[in-house]
Amino acid sequence: MSRGTVSRVLNGARYVSPSALAAVNEAIRATGYQANSHARSLVTGRSNSxxxxxxxxxxxxxxxxxxxxxxxxxxxxxxxxxxxxxxxxxxxxxxxxxxxxxxxxxxxxxxxxxxxxxxxxxxxxxxxxxxxxxxxxxxxxxxxxxxxxxDEIGGARAMVRHLVERGRSTIATVTGPLDTPGGLKRLEGYRLEMADRLDESLIAHGDYSRESGRRATAELLARRPDIDAIFVASDLMAAGAVTALAEHGRRVPEDVAVGGFDDTGMAAALHPPLTTVRQPxxxxxxxxxxxxxxxxxxxxxxxxxxxxxxxxxxxx
Amino acid sequence: MSRGTVSRVLNGARYVSPSALAAVNEAIRATGYQANSHARSLVTGRSNSxxxxxxxxxxxxxxxxxxxxxxxxxxxxxxxxxxxxxxxxxxxxxxxxxxxxxxxxxxxxxxxxxxxxxxxxxxxxxxxxxxxxxxxxxxxxxxxxxxxxxDEIGGARAMVRHLVERGRSTIATVTGPLDTPGGLKRLEGYRLEMADRLDESLIAHGDYSRESGRRATAELLARRPDIDAIFVASDLMAAGAVTALAEHGRRVPEDVAVGGFDDTGMAAALHPPLTTVRQPxxxxxxxxxxxxxxxxxxxxxxxxxxxxxxxxxxxx
DNA sequence: CTGAAAGCGCTTACAG
DNA sequence: CTGAAAGCGCTTACAG
Missing domain, CATH: 3.40.50.2300 (Response regulator)
Structure with missing residues (x-):
């Protein structure tokens, strides 16, 4: 049996008789043959990685x-x-x-x-x-x-809608970096859903790090002590937000509701467990x-x- | 110039005249030549990965x-x-x-x-x-x-020694999984340094997860309410330990001192910032x-x- | 020090 | 459907 026939079997078995196919497959099983990937890549020009x-x-x-x-x-x-x-x-x-x-x-x-x-x-x-x-x-x-x-925008809108349904009236947001699609679109969703509730003083910016979530939340509290909810654009920043709220003596969710984004393991592990938007x-x-x-x-x-x-x- | 000479330049320039070397290097720079790694691997039998x-x-x-x-x-x-x-x-x-x-x-x-x-x-x-x-x-x-x-053992000993120097008398430990070298050796270091202070009731086991640190600490508190320090075998488990201590109304470090292991970013971010053993x-x-x-x-x-x-x- | 040649192990037209 | 042949781009003894 020629090398060419074996190669044809390896690469999809086109133009190979059933008997040849069976014989080759059997030989491959018996010997544990594995094609040399370098030789293959050399001729195909593909690295397959x-x-x-x-x-x-x-x-x-x-x-x-x-x-x-x-x-x-x-x-x-x-x-x-x-x-x-x-x-x-x-x-x-x-x-x-x-x-x-x-x-x-x-x-x-x-x-x-x-x-x-x-x-x-x-x-x-x-x-x-x-x-x-x-x-x-x-x-x-x-x-x-x-x-x-x-669906960043849809997710952000769903969160704001949820906060409204919970009876929250002054809903702030901590954004991600605005040069990333996630940061930008989550803010866009927030804006769309807030509609005429929107006020620029309710928006603070983070960079997706935990510490930035804490800092941005502190800013919000200083500027708008009346907020009763925050949509934070990532779970990690939300963890920082919860810390900041505790430091300012606000209870979650009694005084301020907090929503995150991502639903990584961290969300369920927070105290209290975090309402969030699950990304698949x-x-x-x-x-x-x-x-x-x-x-x-x-x-x-x-x-x-x-x-x-x-x-x-x-x-x- | 032959392919062989170029190859020699690429592979260490042995047996190549200075003038040939210079010419080849110049040509490589000018054309941006890169050797085809598949061809090279095919002949050398090395993947270089x-x-x-x-x-x-x-x-x-x-x-x-x-x-x-x-x-x-x-x-x-x-x-x-x-x-x-x-x-x-x-x-x-x-x-x-x-x-x-x-x-x-x-x-x-x-x-x-x-x-x-x-x-x-x-x-x-x-x-x-x-x-x-x-x-x-x-x-x-x-x-x-x-x-x-x-140096797992040395690190664990240094931590226990530090806790002793801080005046702690009843030092417990939360171990990592004992089928890993880290889990085993950190416990060994603890044992060695505790010497005659050692009591098996001061040892609880975790699996390196945050939750296991919390659970093991709760066990320790139930068994030995008199502990005034815990050496936890990883920072992540130490985070769980701090949570458990708070849940049981113990202050860190006033009531119970907590030491970790690893010194990942988490250690400095904890409240209070965590004393730990830095692994390089x-x-x-x-x-x-x-x-x-x-x-x-x-x-x-x-x-x-x-x-x-x-x-x-x-x-x- | 350098060139010519063989060969690494595959795939792919090309005849048949 | 199948075999023989060329060729992918290198490295490495081998002469010279």
């Missing part, structure tokens, strides 16, 4: 479980297809250059990018090299890039992988929006 | 920043040598099999393993395939495996990478122990 590129500042990565959850989910979704995930850190300028060079050299077939900031130079470089990319969250300021996002992070990562592989296979990019879900706990 | 294998239960990975810190540090140490890090998740039985097959097939040259449990079947399989492996923490029940660890996680990951690359290059394994450092804050 994908990079997961981390661009977030160090502290956030360790504080906020969101990133680890997506990383792990992506690794698992890829493993099911026997595609390795290569982790790259592109925090500094030099790391970014190294990452672009590495990717452009064809070491990986595509890139998974998490929470891209507006005008990200890394994304710009990657696109100019025509590297298949899928981001999580709509990349601000880029067109024709594939992405997967949660696992599913986002899985869809991101699926979409990237399609694009690598030559399909056009797409934008996928997945539903969020309000999870009511004791904090509201 | 390394796997980072995650075996921890999901929840711990997201709760405890220790793992992300080591993952990121390892990725950065490898990136400096232009070696990609392949992330593999080996939580389930099937994932473990897939990982072993993948690694044994030569897709990566070696494996970085974090916090191996006693008798780990993954480590057993990897060693039986003669895959170069370096673990973080001494792997319990295995010989001749390279590893890098913090960055350095551990860097040394782990260095050692693995040496072993891949044919050197014998080694065991490296790095010093820990007591960091005193307000909780003691």
């Amino acid at each position: 994908v990079a997961f590129v981390l661009t977030e500042p160090q502290h956030l990565l360790f504080e906020d479980p969101t990133f680890s959850i997506m990383l792990r989910a992506a690794a698992q979704a890829l493993a099911q297809r026997d595609i390795p995930l290569v982790l790259m850190v592109a925090g500094s300028e030099e790391e970014r250059r190294r990452t672009t060079t590495y990717v452009a050299a064809g070491h990986v077939d595509g890139v998974l990018l998490v929470s891209t900031h507006a005008g990200s130079p890394l994304l710009r470089d990657l696109l100019s090299e025509h590297v298949p990319v899928v981001t999580s969250g709509a990349p601000l300021g880029f067109d024709a890039v594939g992405y997967v996002e949660a 992070l696992d599913r986002i990562a899985r869809e991101q992988v699926r979409l990237l592989l399609e694009i690598i296979d030559g399909q056009e990019p797409a934008a996928i929006t997945l539903p969020t879900q309000l999870v009511v706990r004791a904090s509201t | 390394v796997a980072f294998v995650l075996t921890e239960p999901q929840h711990l990975l997201f709760e405890d920043p220790t793992f992300s810190i080591m993952l990121r540090a390892a990725a950065q140490a490898l990136a400096q040598r232009d070696i990609p890090l392949v992330l593999m998740v080996a939580g389930s039985e099937e994932e473990r099999r897939r990982t072993t097959t993948y690694v044994a097939a030569g897709h990566v040259d070696g494996v970085l393993l974090v916090s191996t449990h006693a008798g780990s079947p993954l480590l057993r399989d990897l060693l039986s395939e003669h895959v170069p492996v370096v673990t973080s923490g001494a792997p319990l029940g295995f010989d001749a495996v390279g590893y890098v660890e913090a 996680l960055d350095r551990i990951a860097r040394e782990q990478v260095r050692l693995l690359l040496e072993i891949i290059d044919g050197q014998e394994p080694a065991a490296i122990t790095l010093p820990t450092q007591l960091v005193v804050r307000a909780s003691t």
Whole structure:
């Protein structure tokens, strides 16, 4: 039996007789044969691997479980297809250059990018090299890039609506960074739902870190001591907000209701347990992988929006 | 100029005349040439990549920043040598099999393993395939495996000594899982330093999760209401311990002093800020990478122990 | 020090 | 449907 026939079996078994197919499969089982991936990549020009590129500042990565959850989910979704995930850190300028060079050299077939900031130079470089990319969250300021996002606006609106239904009248918000899609869209949802209740003094800005949630909440309390609810744009910042409220002698939820966003494990562990908006992070990562592989296979990019879900706990 | 000469320049420039070397380097710069890694791997039989294998239960990975810190540090140490890090998740039985097959097939040259449990079947399989492996923490029940660890025993002793110096007389401990080197050795350090103060009723067991720290502390308080200090074997569990103490109306540090282990960002963020034992996680990951690359290059394994450092804050 | 040649293990048209 | 052949882009003895 020729090498060519074996290769055909390995690559989809087209134009192979049933008897040859069976014989090859049996031989593969018996010998535990595994194709040499380097030889295959050399001729196909495909690496059959994908990079997961981390661009977030160090502290956030360790504080906020969101990133680890997506990383792990992506690794698992890829493993099911026997595609390795290569982790790259592109925090500094030099790391970014190294990452672009590495990717452009064809070491990986595509890139998974998490929470891209507006005008990200890394994304710009990657696109100019025509590297298949899928981001999580709509990349601000880029067109024709594939992405997967949660329904940020819908989720934020649902939370504000819930706070209103709970009888809260003075609802503030702590935003995420406004150069990220999540930060921007959660604020947009808040604005839309607040409508004529809206007042700019009810808005304070954070950067997704716990400490920023605490600081922004303290600002709000100083400016508007009359607030009776806060929608905080991430669970981690909400943890900071709860701390700030305690420091100012406000009870949660009696004096001030607090709602978060994400529903990572932290939300249920807070005191009191946090009402929040659940993002389907696992599913986002899985869809991101699926979409990237399609694009690598030559399909056009797409934008996928997945539903969020309000999870009511004791904090509201 | 022949391909052979260029190849010699790329691989260390032995037996190359200065003029040829200069010419090749200039051509590389001018054209931005990058060697095709698949072709190179095909002939050398080396993948020039390394796997980072995650075996921890999901929840711990997201709760405890220790793992992300080591993952990121390892990725950065490898990136400096232009070696990609392949992330593999080996939580389930099937994932473990897939990982072993993948690694044994030569897709990566070696494996970085974090916090191996006693008798780990993954480590057993990897060693039986003669895959170069370096673990973080001494792997319990295995010989001749390279590893890098913090001085767990010394760190635990320093903490107990500190609590004694602070005038505490009834010092309890919450341990980590005793089938991990960290869990076992931190308890050993506690035992050694307690000497004749030791009483088994002062020991409660956790599993490194926050909730287990809370539960174990509640147990201790029920059994020994007279304790005035607790050495908790990780910062995350210490956070749970502080919660339990508050729930039982004990003030930290006035009534009960609390000491942790790790010194991840969480320690300084706790209320009150946590006295803890700093593990040099960055350095551990860097040394782990260095050692693995040496072993891949044919050197014998080694065991490296790095010093820990007591960091005193307000909780003691 | 340098060039020519073989070979790493696959895939893919191309005949048959 | 199947086999023989070329070729992917390198590295590495081997002559010279």
